[in-house]
Amino acid sequence: MATNSIDRNIKTSGWEFVTKTVDKRALIKNQKPDPREELAELEARGEVKVIHITEENQPITVETLLGRTKRIPTNKLWHHKSCGQCGNIPGYPTSIMWFMNKMGLEYLDETHQTSCTAWNYHGSGTSNLVALASVAVRNWHRAYETGYFPLIHCGTSFGNYKEMRNLLIEHKDLRDEVRRIMHKVGRELVIPEEIVHYSEWLHVLRDRVAAMRIHDVSNIVTTVHPACHVWKLIPEDVIYDPNIYGGERPAPTTAILLALGAQVADYSTWYDCCGFGFRHILTEREFSRSFSLERKIKVMVEEAHSDVAITQDTGCTTTLDKNQWIGKAHGYNYDLPVMADVQFAALAAGADPYKVVQIQWHTSGWQKLLDKMGIDWQSSKAAYEAYLEELRAGKEPEQLYIPPVEQPV
């Protein structure tokens, strides 16, 4: 089991060698300038406006890969939703909001947001750097004018926005072009002090979240799939903790599972992608199916004896969840539940599996897992089906959150 250190067998694999002797060594010895320091200089020169993290955001400080500090805001947050999560895994954002309600945290979820458009870009190339940066700045500026700090739900948005932030800081001509376009839409060039992913927010609040646990999960064997665009794009900005895998792997997601008391099993292909591939999930499906089964699900089940695969991003959750059934055609009879860390935490903390965690949208079998966690999902299902009937009869839907009256932009 991987808690404070890495499994011995996996430690001897080539990947661990490379992680220690190539990636970290090279990154640490040849540290790039801290973009946040350059951003502060640009702000001092009046070149850009910065969305600052204030006391109202109740930040918590953590360390990233290079030992730099990163402040994670926990309050007064603007939800930068994920199209893949909202469209296909709705229990992902609802679980985040459910926890925020439970903890009395202030947030804003509204309609004046676009996606980052980066899934389409990585898949099809039908955009460009200026468009991506402009979309990012438009969303950042919208958050800025509301007074809330952007919290990025999607891993690809998180990675893409870090890239855009860095490129905007480094290149004046890009800033000038984006500023010109922002002027056309009545906005300004603003850049957040930090780009923050929800898994980082969950990570820094893990003890408060764990204190809400009502179901014992100590008998649950989890396996973690760290999302590529969360930890491989701009890797120096990722949270590492010496108490998690000896500081050799990203800490978010694993740390919340350990805080909840679950077991986190190591497996040899932990670093592999899920097989999503951006265009592959739509146009090269045989790759997505084969890779997710061969390199992730099979290993999680056979090597780690996992009860559940825990994710921290959008496409990974979909790819790992949806591609198991077809494996039967080749004798793979896996049925490993797949869900995001925040959904697992919400289940452990007593959130309704149907109404809040929206587990019914997940394809691979989750019923045995919920039984093992001691969750009465049958009653939840019955209540949900009755609720659907009430909605059909015209009842107004229940809400975790209703946006304040929206002013014209």
Add this chain to the structure above:
Amino acid sequence: MSHDNDTVTHLRLDPDDVGQQDAQSLLEAIQSDLRYEEVIHGCLNCGVCSGSCPSHRFFDYSPRIVVQTVLSGDAEAVKAMMDEYIWACAQCYTCAMRCPFHNSPGGLVMIMREVAVWRGMEAVHRLLKPYGRVLLKVLSIGNQLTPDMIQPDFFPDWGPKIPWSSTDLAIKRKAIPVYTLQVTTSAWRVSPETSYELYSIYEETGVFRLIEEIDPNLYEVVADMVEDLRDMVESSR
């Protein structure tokens, strides 16, 4: 829809250049991209990138070969690679995480894909065809995946539970307890003003013009939607 005019060449390509596929000009477009210096710093030819590449396991694809070919300056070989080869990359950036030179072969592939699309290379039409639904959504509302896209006839390999996700969708979405998510044709409610601003971004960055050049049928549909929404927003002001 008005067309853009000035193009900052190293920031973005000009949609008027669709069809310009001279090998040397393609290579120059790749190498003049603002990000090129950030993704390529040299290459040991060590193959660490290919050793961990997911696509290398399942396709005739190697990020090492992509980097070596571009660095060789062989424009014809680069052009041949842009037609099909580079589209196998899964864009996971494991290669970038591992390269001792801090190269990003995945980042290089992204620049090459962008050039291939903005020059309208033949393979692009074939490669983008199954992408029409995503493109329509991202161009019209800025969402890329929406609840009504998960249909059993499109995802038969996702198993027998998928029909549940596509039937009675409006009621099931209404049962998600977050107001912005209680919709079926977008991932969340997107205000018309937001789409209005997005259209300006696409127009100013040449994206609409690109779509007009490489997929006129899709462009026609999008243009109608854009015009309707603009009329609606402007009449409400």
